[in-house]
Amino acid sequence: MFVIAGKDIRAELRSRTALLSALVFAALVLVVFNFARDPTALSAQALAPGVLWVTFALAALIAMNRAFTIERENSALDGLLLAPVSREALFLGKLLANLAFVGTVELVTLPLFTLFFNVSLWRVLPGVLGVTVLATIGFVAVGTIFSAMAVRTRFAELMLPVLLLPFMVPPLIGAVQVTSRLLADRPLSEMWGWLRLLALYDIVFVTLCALAFPAVVDE
Amino acid sequence: MTGAVEEALAHARRIVHRGLRLSAAGLLALAGVYVLALAYTPVEARQGLAQKIFYLHVPAAWSALLAFSIVGLSGGLYLWLKDPRLDRFAAASAEVGVAFSVVMLTTGPIWARPIWGTWWTWDARLTLTLFLFFLFIGYLALRAALHDPTERARFSAVVGILGLLLVPFIHLSVYLFRTLHPQPIVLKPSAPSLPPEMLRTLLISTLVFTLLYVGFVTTRYGLALADDVRESEEGFDVA
Numbered sequence: 001m002f003v004i005a006g007k008d009i010r011a012e013l014r015s016r017t018a019l020l021s022a023l024v025f026a027a028l029v030l031v032v033f034n035f036a037r038d039p040t041a042l043s044a045q046a047l048a049p050g051v052l053w054v055t056f057a058l059a060a061l062i063a064m065n066r067a068f069t070i071e072r073e074n075s076a077l078d079g080l081l082l083a084p085v086s087r088e089a090l091f092l093g094k095l096l097a098n099l100a101f102v103g104t105v106e107l108v109t110l111p112l113f114t115l116f117f118n119v120s121l122w123r124v125l126p127g128v129l130g131v132t133v134l135a136t137i138g139f140v141a142v143g144t145i146f147s148a149m150a151v152r153t154r155f156a157e158l159m160l161p162v163l164l165l166p167f168m169v170p171p172l173i174g175a176v177q178v179t180s181r182l183l184a185d186r187p188l189s190e191m192w193g194w195l196r197l198l199a200l201y202d203i204v205f206v207t208l209c210a211l212a213f214p215a216v217v218d219e
Numbered sequence: 220m221t222g223a224v225e226e227a228l229a230h231a232r233r234i235v236h237r238g239l240r241l242s243a244a245g246l247l248a249l250a251g252v253y254v255l256a257l258a259y260t261p262v263e264a265r266q267g268l269a270q271k272i273f274y275l276h277v278p279a280a281w282s283a284l285l286a287f288s289i290v291g292l293s294g295g296l297y298l299w300l301k302d303p304r305l306d307r308f309a310a311a312s313a314e315v316g317v318a319f320s321v322v323m324l325t326t327g328p329i330w331a332r333p334i335w336g337t338w339w340t341w342d343a344r345l346t347l348t349l350f351l352f353f354l355f356i357g358y359l360a361l362r363a364a365l366h367d368p369t370e371r372a373r374f375s376a377v378v379g380i381l382g383l384l385l386v387p388f389i390h391l392s393v394y395l396f397r398t399l400h401p402q403p404i405v406l407k408p409s410a411p412s413l414p415p416e417m418l419r420t421l422l423i424s425t426l427v428f429t430l431l432y433v434g435f436v437t438t439r440y441g442l443a444l445a446d447d448v449r450e451s452e453e454g455f456d457v458a
Contacts (some may be wrong), residue, residue, distance in 0.1 A: 142381065149374045153364035163357045163378060166350045170388040177395075193395060201388055208384060212377045215298050 004085070004093025009100055018066045019104065026059035026109045030116050048119045049179035053135075053172050055109060060102045060136070061161050064143040065150075081217060091213035095144045095206070102140055106132055124182040131182070131198070135175035138201040142167045145209040148216050167205075174198045224452050231445035238438030245431035252424045260416045272330045274420055278428035279322040280348065285432060286316030287351055290358065291383025294376035306372035307447070309379055311439035313358050315432060320352040343393040350389050354382045368447070 033051045080090060110128070114121045121128055143164050150159040174194045181191050256274040263270035289312045297305040327345065328338040339345065358378050365371040413421070 145377065145381075149361070149377070152370065152374070153361065155364060159361060159364055162353075162360055166353050166357065166389070167381070167385055169350060170385070170392040173392045197388070197392060197395070204384060204388075205381070208381060212298075212380065215373045215377055 002093065002096070004080070004090060005096035005100070008094070008097030018063070019101065022059050022063045022101075022105045023108050025062050026055055026105055027112055029055045029058055030109070030112055034116055045119065045183060048113075048117050049176045049183065051117065052109075052113050052179065053176050055113070056106055056132070056136070056175075057139075057165075057168050057172055059105045059109065060140065060143065061164065063101050063105055064098055064140065064147045064164075065157055065160055066101075077217070087214040087217065088210045090217070091144065091210050094148075095141055095209075098140050098144050099137065102136055103133075106136065119183065124185075127182045128179060131175055131178045131195070134195065134198045134202065135171040138198065138205050139164070139168045139171050141202070141206045141209045145213055145216060148213070170201055171198060174201075221452075224448060227448045228445055231441050231448060234441030234444060235438055236441075238434050238436070238441055241434030241437055242431060243434075245427055245434045248427040248430065252420070252427050255420045255423065260420050261414060266334055269330055269333045272326050274424045276323060276326040276330060277421060278425040279319050279326065281425055282428045282432045283316050283319035283323055283348070283351065285429070286312045286319060286436075287355070287386070288383065290316065290355075290379045294379030294383075297372060297376045298380075303368070303372065303447070306368075306376070307440055307443045308436070309375065310359075310362060311436045311443060313355050313362075313379075314439055315435040317352070317355045317359065318435070319428070319432070320348065320355060323348060324352060341393075343390065346393045347386070347390050351386070354378075354385070358382065368450075 030051070033047075033055070037047055085093075110121065113119070143160070146163045146167075147156075147160055150156045150163065153159045174197050177194050178191045178198075252274060256271050260271075260274075290309045293305045293309040293312070296302075297309065327348075331340070332338050358375055361378060362371055362375050365374060
């Protein structure tokens with residue numbers, strides 16, 4: 001499992017093209033959002049959590065399209081399937097690699113976001129990082145299994161967003177709610193319900209996707 | 220054409236005819252529901268005639284949810300039993316579900332405009348049904364983009380199951396977010412708070428919509444079966 005994750009991360013570090021383009025994409029989304037806002041009508045504070053999470057979601061979609069396209073070239077996935085690893089370990093390895101990838105994009109986007117939107121994140125940084133991890137795990141798990149399916153279709157780049165965006169809705173709503181409460185210095189008790197929902201989503205979908213993965217890759 | 224293929228096609232044709240007969244009966248009964256809704260039920264005191272759409276909207280929502288659950292359940296059974304009939308059934312159910320979702324998503328705003336003063340609002344149940352609709356569309360788009368029948372069946376089964384589990388999460392998250400939709404009045408712990416005429420019409424209409432669902436799905440199933448038979452026959456010709 002860690003070997004597979006390591007292989008993907010190494011392959012990515014050698015080329016760096018996908019990571020760089022995902023980062024540039026995230027930065028561009030942030031810049032574009034800046035023009036969607038009328039600074040006299042709406043404070044950056046009110047809009048910031050939504051902007052942050054839509055940017056994360058779009059960048060994650062771009063990033064995850066990559067996960068199985070590289071496996072399809074040269075039929076590398078067939079080789080992986082022949083290797084003596086269980087399908088669940090293969091899935092978890094892929095999930096870890098994707099998490100590392102999406103996480104890097106998110107980590108780089110955060111400082112850009114504070115810069116462009118003039119929001120001070122330092123005080124609430126641990127909380128924001130925590131909710132980012134919690135929300136990201138769930139939708140990256142679903143994204144990993146869907147990207148394995150999408151690469152087998154004719155319009156892979158289009159199929160993944162169409163399938164995955166509905167699944168991103170609960171984590172996104174939860175993350176936006178928690179983030180905006182963190183920025184407004186609300187007490188933890190007001191976020192508890194959302195945090196539990198996010199954790200439950202992670203548990204349910206990571207388990208389910210690991211169980212369903214063999215049905216996707218095995219002939 | 221060999222005798223076995225002829226026989227299979229005749230079988231598919233019988234299923235299609237049965238589906239068409241059921242659908243026709245359902246449509247006739249639907250006309251009856253219109254009559255009941257307009258002539259038999261009393262006019263609601265506060266909402267006036269706009270409330271009559273309730274007899275279409277709620278049963279359509281019921282059929283759409285039924286269709287969606289069946290897509291997920293037969294997907295799960297397919298992964299277990301690998302029976303192509305289950306896959307055809309799920310696909311037929313998804314297509315019919317789209318049709319009922321459209322009925323639900325169009326009758327809803329028509330009612331909401333005079334009553335809520337707006338066509339659309341981001342209320343929990345509206346958002347949920349909109350996402351159901353999107354999930355159906357994604358499911359069918361995925362099927363359309365795959366050629367290999369067993370691969371198509373496996374992939375769409377996985378999407379069906381994940382989608383079924385997504386529904387409670389969307390509902391919960393949007394519900395925590397905000398809600399405005401009328402609260403349940405039939406399926407709730409205490410007795411239904413509807414006048415008996417209204418309740419009776421609603422229940423009849425729900426039965427009619429279930430009949431329509433069965434009729435449509437049967438027809439689609441028969442057509443898909445015929446397609447599969449022809450496809451595999453062409454496969455033999457090539458080989």
